Amino acid sequence: MTKGQLRRARAPEDKTERRAVILRAAEALLRRDPSAGFSVGEIARRAGLAKGTVYLYFGSREEMLIAVHDAQMDELFNTLERALSKPKVGAGTVARAVLAFLRHRPEFFRLSTSCHGALEDSVSADVARRHRELVATRLTGIGHRIETLHPGMRPSEGATLLKNSYALMLGLWQLVASPLRVTGAAPGEQEPAALRINFEAQLGVALKDLWNAAVRRGEGRLA
Amino acid sequence: MTKGQLRRARAPEDKTERRAVILRAAEALLRRDPSAGFSVGEIARRAGLAKGTVYLYFGSREEMLIAVHDAQMDELFNTLERALSKPKVGAGTVARAVLAFLRHRPEFFRLSTSCHGALEDSVSADVARRHRELVATRLTGIGHRIETLHPGMRPSEGATLLKNSYALMLGLWQLVASPLRVTGAAPGEQEPAALRINFEAQLGVALKDLWNAAVRRGEGRLA
Amino acid sequence: MTKGQLRRARAPEDKTERRAVILRAAEALLRRDPSAGFSVGEIARRAGLAKGTVYLYFGSREEMLIAVHDAQMDELFNTLERALSKPKVGAGTVARAVLAFLRHRPEFFRLSTSCHGALEDSVSADVARRHRELVATRLTGIGHRIETLHPGMRPSEGATLLKNSYALMLGLWQLVASPLRVTGAAPGEQEPAALRINFEAQLGVALKDLWNAAVRRGEGRLA
Amino acid sequence: MTKGQLRRARAPEDKTERRAVILRAAEALLRRDPSAGFSVGEIARRAGLAKGTVYLYFGSREEMLIAVHDAQMDELFNTLERALSKPKVGAGTVARAVLAFLRHRPEFFRLSTSCHGALEDSVSADVARRHRELVATRLTGIGHRIETLHPGMRPSEGATLLKNSYALMLGLWQLVASPLRVTGAAPGEQEPAALRINFEAQLGVALKDLWNAAVRRGEGRLA
DNA sequence: AATGAATGAGCATTCATTCAT
DNA sequence: CATGAATGAATGCTCATTCAT
Numbered sequence: 001m002t003k004g005q006l007r008r009a010r011a012p013e014d015k016t017e018r019r020a021v022i023l024r025a026a027e028a029l030l031r032r033d034p035s036a037g038f039s040v041g042e043i044a045r046r047a048g049l050a051k052g053t054v055y056l057y058f059g060s061r062e063e064m065l066i067a068v069h070d071a072q073m074d075e076l077f078n079t080l081e082r083a084l085s086k087p088k089v090g091a092g093t094v095a096r097a098v099l100a101f102l103r104h105r106p107e108f109f110r111l112s113t114s115c116h117g118a119l120e121d122s123v124s125a126d127v128a129r130r131h132r133e134l135v136a137t138r139l140t141g142i143g144h145r146i147e148t149l150h151p152g153m154r155p156s157e158g159a160t161l162l163k164n165s166y167a168l169m170l171g172l173w174q175l176v177a178s179p180l181r182v183t184g185a186a187p188g189e190q191e192p193a194a195l196r197i198n199f200e201a202q203l204g205v206a207l208k209d210l211w212n213a214a215v216r217r218g219e220g221r222l223a
Numbered sequence: 224m225t226k227g228q229l230r231r232a233r234a235p236e237d238k239t240e241r242r243a244v245i246l247r248a249a250e251a252l253l254r255r256d257p258s259a260g261f262s263v264g265e266i267a268r269r270a271g272l273a274k275g276t277v278y279l280y281f282g283s284r285e286e287m288l289i290a291v292h293d294a295q296m297d298e299l300f301n302t303l304e305r306a307l308s309k310p311k312v313g314a315g316t317v318a319r320a321v322l323a324f325l326r327h328r329p330e331f332f333r334l335s336t337s338c339h340g341a342l343e344d345s346v347s348a349d350v351a352r353r354h355r356e357l358v359a360t361r362l363t364g365i366g367h368r369i370e371t372l373h374p375g376m377r378p379s380e381g382a383t384l385l386k387n388s389y390a391l392m393l394g395l396w397q398l399v400a401s402p403l404r405v406t407g408a409a410p411g412e413q414e415p416a417a418l419r420i421n422f423e424a425q426l427g428v429a430l431k432d433l434w435n436a437a438v439r440r441g442e443g444r445l446a
Numbered sequence: 447m448t449k450g451q452l453r454r455a456r457a458p459e460d461k462t463e464r465r466a467v468i469l470r471a472a473e474a475l476l477r478r479d480p481s482a483g484f485s486v487g488e489i490a491r492r493a494g495l496a497k498g499t500v501y502l503y504f505g506s507r508e509e510m511l512i513a514v515h516d517a518q519m520d521e522l523f524n525t526l527e528r529a530l531s532k533p534k535v536g537a538g539t540v541a542r543a544v545l546a547f548l549r550h551r552p553e554f555f556r557l558s559t560s561c562h563g564a565l566e567d568s569v570s571a572d573v574a575r576r577h578r579e580l581v582a583t584r585l586t587g588i589g590h591r592i593e594t595l596h597p598g599m600r601p602s603e604g605a606t607l608l609k610n611s612y613a614l615m616l617g618l619w620q621l622v623a624s625p626l627r628v629t630g631a632a633p634g635e636q637e638p639a640a641l642r643i644n645f646e647a648q649l650g651v652a653l654k655d656l657w658n659a660a661v662r663r664g665e666g667r668l669a
Numbered sequence: 670m671t672k673g674q675l676r677r678a679r680a681p682e683d684k685t686e687r688r689a690v691i692l693r694a695a696e697a698l699l700r701r702d703p704s705a706g707f708s709v710g711e712i713a714r715r716a717g718l719a720k721g722t723v724y725l726y727f728g729s730r731e732e733m734l735i736a737v738h739d740a741q742m743d744e745l746f747n748t749l750e751r752a753l754s755k756p757k758v759g760a761g762t763v764a765r766a767v768l769a770f771l772r773h774r775p776e777f778f779r780l781s782t783s784c785h786g787a788l789e790d791s792v793s794a795d796v797a798r799r800h801r802e803l804v805a806t807r808l809t810g811i812g813h814r815i816e817t818l819h820p821g822m823r824p825s826e827g828a829t830l831l832k833n834s835y836a837l838m839l840g841l842w843q844l845v846a847s848p849l850r851v852t853g854a855a856p857g858e859q860e861p862a863a864l865r866i867n868f869e870a871q872l873g874v875a876l877k878d879l880w881n882a883a884v885r886r887g888e889g890r891l892a
Numbered sequence: 893a894a895t896g897a898a899t900g901a902g903c904a905t906t907c908a909t910t911c912a913t
Numbered sequence: 914c915a916t917g918a919a920t921g922a923a924t925g926c927t928c929a930t931t932c933a934t
C-alpha cells in the first residue's frame with residue numbers, strides 16, 4: 001500500500017535531482033518555520049518523500065544540514081564574486097550584495113550555527129573535511145581576487161579580510177538581528193535600546209571599517 | 224534512599240553558594256566534555272546533587288544555561304572594564320584582555336551559541352528580558368567609558384563598537400577557532416590552510432581595525 | 447532563617463486545630479482550582495505551613511485526602527439527618543437537602559473519586575478500615591431513622607436505600623455534571639443533547655423513584 | 670538494537686490489528702494489576718512493542734485510555750441492545766446482561782473513572798468531543814428502543830433511564846464493589862456489614878426500581 | 893529504489909517523602 | 914514542633930535511524 005511514491009530515480013541525474021529536492025525542502029523548512037525544529041520527518045514530508053528515502057541520499061540528518069549550508073555558502077560566494085567583478089568595487093558594494101543575499105536567505109545564519117554544532121560532534125571526519133575544503137577553496141579564490149584589486153595587499157590578506165567580514169556578520173546576526181523576532185515579544189515590549197539596532201546599517205559601517213583598514217594597509221606598503 | 228547529601232543550604236548565603244555550585248558544575252561540563260550534551264542529569268551528577276535539587280534553584284534547563292552565560296558575560300565585561308581603566312588603552316590592550324579571558328573560558332562562545340537558541344524558543348519572556356537587560360546595561364556602561372576616552376565619539380558609538388567587537392569574536396570563533404579540536408581529527412590530518420589561522424592573531428588585527436576606525440571617526444569630528 | 451512559623455501547637459487542642467487548618471486548606475484547594483493537581487506542596491502553602499509539617503499530622507497525602515473526604519461525608523450525613531427530622535419527609539425533601547449541600551461543596555464527588563482510588567492502593571489497611579467504619583456507622587444510623595419513618599421497611603433497607611441514593615448521585619455526577627466545565631469548551635461548542643441534562647432535575651426525579659419504590663415495598667408488606 | 674520486532678503493520682487491516690493489540694494490552698494491564706499504574710512503558714512492554722510504537726497509534730497516554738474505554742462502552746451498549754431484543758424484556762433481563770458484562774470486564778468502572786479525570790484536563794478538545802458523541806449516539810439509540818418497548822414513554826425518557834442506570838452502577842461500584850479486593854485485606858478482616866453487600870443483588874433491585882418507575886410513569890400517561 | 897513501521901535510547905520534569913537543622 | 918532543602922524514582926514523550934516489505 002505504497003502511497004504517491006515519486007517516480008524512482010534511476011539515472012544519475014535523477015538522483016542528483018532527488019537530492020536537490022530534499023535540500024530545497026530542508027531549506028524551505030528552515031526559512032519558513034523558525035520554531036518547528038527541523039526534524040528529518042518534517043523535511044521528508046515537505047519533500048514528498050518517506051523518511052527512509054532521505055537516508056538513501058544523506059548519511060544522517062547532520063550531513064543533510066551541512067549540504068544545505070554548503071549550497072547556501074556557495075551562493076553567497078557567487079554573489080560575492082559577482083559583486084567583485086563590478087567596476088569601482090568597495091566595501092559598500094560588497095556590503096550591499098551580501099545584505100541582498102541575506103534578505104533572500106534569512107535562515108542562512110541560523111543554519112550556519114546549527115552546522116557548526118554538527119561539525120563538532122555528530123559528523124564523520126570525512127564530511128567535515130569536505131565541508132572545510134569547500135569553504136577554504138572559495139575563500140582563497142575570492143581572496144585572490146580581492147588581493148588583485150588592491151595591489152598592496154599581501155597573499156592571504158584577501159582571504160583574511162573575507163573571514164573577518166563573515167565573522168562580523170555572523171556574530172552580529174546572533175547578537176542582535178535574530179532576537180528581534182523573539183519569544184512572542186509581549187506587544188508594547190521593547191528590546192533594550194542598546195540592543196535595538198539596525199542590523200543592516202551597523203553591518204554596513206563595520207564592514208567598511210574592516211575593508212578600508214585592509215585596503216589602506218596595502219596602500220601604505222605601496223607608498 | 225538518601226545518598227551523600229550535601230549539607231543543606233538554609234541561610235541565603237548557603238543558597239547562593241549552592242546555586243553557584245550548580246553553575247560551576249555546568250560550566251565545567253561545558254568546558255570539559257564538548258560532546259556529552261549538557262543534560263540536567265549530568266550537571267546534577269557533577270554538582271554532587273540530585274536532579275530534582277537543580278530544579279530548586281533553576282526553573283528549567285535553559286534558565287540554568289542562561290545563568291551560566293550571564294555570569295560569564297559579566298566576567299567578560301569586568302575584564303573589559305579593567306582593561307579600559309589602564310593608562311594608554313588601545314585596541315591592543317582590549318584584545319589582549321579578551322583573549323586572556325577566552326583562554327580561561329574556552330567554552331564561552333559555545334555557550335553563547337546555545338543560549339541564543341534557547342532564548343529563541345524555550346525560555347520564558349521574563350528570563351529572556353532579564354538577560355537582554357543585563358547585556359544592554361553593561362554594553363551601555365562600558366560604551367560610555369569608551370566614549371569618554373575618545374572625546375570625538377558620539378553617544379552610543381562606544382556601545383556600537385563593543386557590539387561589533389563582540390560579534391567579530393563570536394563569528395570568528397565559530398568560523399575557525401572551534402573546528403581545530405574536531406572529531407578526533409585523524410592524526411596527520413590538517414585543516415585547509417585557508418582556515419588554519421591563528422585565531423588570536425587574526426582577532427587582534429581585526430579588533431584593532433574596528434577600534435581605530437571608530438576612534439579616527441571621532442577625531443575627525445574634533446578637528 | 448525560619449519564616450513566619452506559626453505558633454507551635456503544643457496543647458492537644460492546638461494540634462487538632464492545626465490539623466483542621468490543613469484540612470481546610472486542602473478543601474479550599476480542591477474547590478477553587480479544579481486543574482492544579484492537589485499536591486502536598488500546594489496544600490501546605492495554602493495552609494501557611496511547610497511541607498514537612500503536613501506530614502506531622504498526616505501519614506501521607508492520601509490519608510489527608512481521606513480525612514477531608516471523611517469530614518465532608520460527615521457533613522453530608524448531618525445534612526441528611528436534619529432533613530429527616532422534618533415533618534412530612536419524602537424523597538423531595540431529601541433531594542433538596544442534598545442538592546443544597548452539593549452546591550456548597552462542588553468538589554465533593556471529585557474528592558470522593560480520588561479517595562476511592564487512594565483506598566485501592568496507597569493507603570494503610572488501618573486508615574482504610576477506619577474510613578469504612580465511619581461510613582458504615584453513619585449509614586446504619588440514618589438507615590434506621592428511615593426505617594422508623596416507614597414502618598414496613600425491613601432492617602437494613604434504609605441503609606440500602608441510602609447507598610443506592612449515594613451511588614446514583616455519584617455516578618450521575620461523573621456521567622454528566624462535571625463534563626460541563628470541560629476543556630475550554632470552544633465557545634459555541636455544545637455538549638451532545640443526550641448528555642446535556644440538568645443534573646439537579648434528573649437527580650431529583652431518580653431519587654424519588656428509588657425512594658418511592660422502597661417506601662411502597664414497605665407499605666406493601668404492611669397491607 | 671532491534672529486538673523481537675513484530676511483523677510490520679503495513680496494510681490498513683494490520684494497523685487496525687496493531688492498534689487493537691495495544692488496546693488489549695492496556696485492557697489486560699488494567700484488569701490484572703490494579704496497583705501497577707498503567708504507564709505507557711508497561712503497556713508497550715505487554716504489547717510486545719517499543720514505547721515509541723505506541724505513539725504511532727495513539728497521540729497520548731490519555732487518548733489510549735479513552736480508546737479502551739470507548740471500546741468497552743461499545744461492548745456494553747451492544748450487550749444492552751442484545752438484551753433489549755429479547756422477548757419480554759424487563760429490568761431483570763437488562764440487569765442480568767449488564768452484570769454478566771461486568772463479570773468479564775471487572776476493570777470497566779475503574780477505567781471509566783480514570784477517563785473521567787483525563788477528559789477533564791489532559792485531553793484535546795477534539796478527542797473529548799469524539800468520546801462524548803459516541804456515548805451520546807449510543808445512549809440515544811438505545812433510549813429510543815426502550816421508548817418503543819414502552820409506548821407511554823416520552824422521547825428522551827429512555828435515554829434518561831439509561832443514564833440513571835449507568836450512574837447507579839458506577840456509583841454503586843465505587844461505593845461498595847471495588848473495596849472488596851482492597852489492600853491485601855488482612856486475613857480475617859471483614860468489611861463492615863453495612864458495606865459488605867452483594868453488589869449484584871443490590872444493583873439488580875435498584876435497577877428494577879428505576880426501570881419500573883419509568884415504565885409505570887409511561888403507562889400512567891396511556892391510561 | 894522507496895517506503896514507513898518499528899525502535900529505544902535519551903531527556904526534562906514532577907512530586908511525595910525524608911531528615912538535617 | 915516546625916521547617917524546607919534534598920532526594921530520586923517515575924514517566925510521558927521525541928526523533929534519528931534502521932530494515933522488512
